[in-house]
Amino acid sequence: MGVFGDISESKRNTAKLKLFLGKRMPNAPAQIVGSALKNALRLARKPGTTDAKIVAGLQKTLGPFRSGPYTSSGRTSSRLKGVLPQLYKLCPKNDIYQYLDFGCAEGGLTEGFGKAFGLPKARVLGCDVVPVEAKNFTFSLVEAGKPLPYQDKRFQVVTANMSLHHVQDPRAALEELNRVLAPGGVLVIREHDCRGSEIRSFLDAVHYLYAAVINDEVKAESLEDLGEKLPDTVGCYRTADEWTAIIESRGFTHRGTKMVEIPRRGKGSPRPDMFNGYYAFYEKRTPNGE
DSSP: OOHHHHHHTOHHHHHHHHHHHHHHOTTSOHHHHHHHHHHHHHHHTSTTOOHHHHHHHHHHHHGGGOOSSOOSGGGHHHHHHHHHHHHHHHSOGGGOOOEEEETOTTSHHHHHHHHHHTOOGGGEEEEESSOOOOSSSEEEEOOTTSOOSSOTTOEEEEEEESOGGGOSOHHHHHHHHHHHEEEEEEEEEEEEOOOSHHHHHHHHHHHHHIIIIISOOOOOSSHHHHHHHGGGGSOOOOOHHHHHHHHHTTTEEEEEEEEOEEOOSTTOOOEEOTTOEEEEEEEEOOTTOO
16 A cells, blocks of 8 residues: 555544645635545555556646645745744854755745845855755755765854755765854754654655645656656655754754644644654764864
8 A cells, every 4th residue: 555545544644634735735726625635545545556646646636726836935934933042042143154055945944044144145055956046045056965065164054944854865964064064053954753654654645745736846757657756755754863863973962952833723732733843953063072
């Protein structure tokens, strides 16, 4: 059974995926989203049904309602509010002269951090393995597994927003991030705290839908072609503790974690977001190990 077969057996994941599609495809009527997902999950329970067939069906039904590439720009302000207070405790704003966003995607958060730091475009840098049209930051196209094109000890702050789980060798990448950080510099990551198979299935489905339904990143000539390309869109998920162990093994010290929370209406306590998202803050260790 594929990813969507696993989703179909979890009422929680089914409800989350419906909510996710509704939020990410606002032009699609709720009735159509609900019907398309219901039919897809019913089909997913049939023996021999592949994830590629499910995605192709959702692509055909919901694709016409795309409103252009989905970006994170609309949520930049709320995300910064969750990060900056803790970041400034470790690295005061006036001490930040150069900033790098590792795996910057379209650059919405890159620009947001740069603006918050009060830095000019030349000192706000982003890099990714796919080309990006940068407007208010300086972009570098990098090759997976290769050294970053920056000199040693250049940046006071580096962020990795949902990018590390897409890196094949995160230990090597973290060594590079450590190299380009100044002594005492701060690494801020945003990742999934992935505990258990249920959240893993949900995240795989989300990545499939981002790539081939919400956006049209995956270009496929056939169902077989789609099936070959979809696995490349998902990540290698870990728990927050596992990420910290890896990161600390590469010359960093963990300085704090903050879960991503969604406010409730009224007086209720905030709830975790559907992706088990969290921020973690790490400081580059100095030569004496502090």
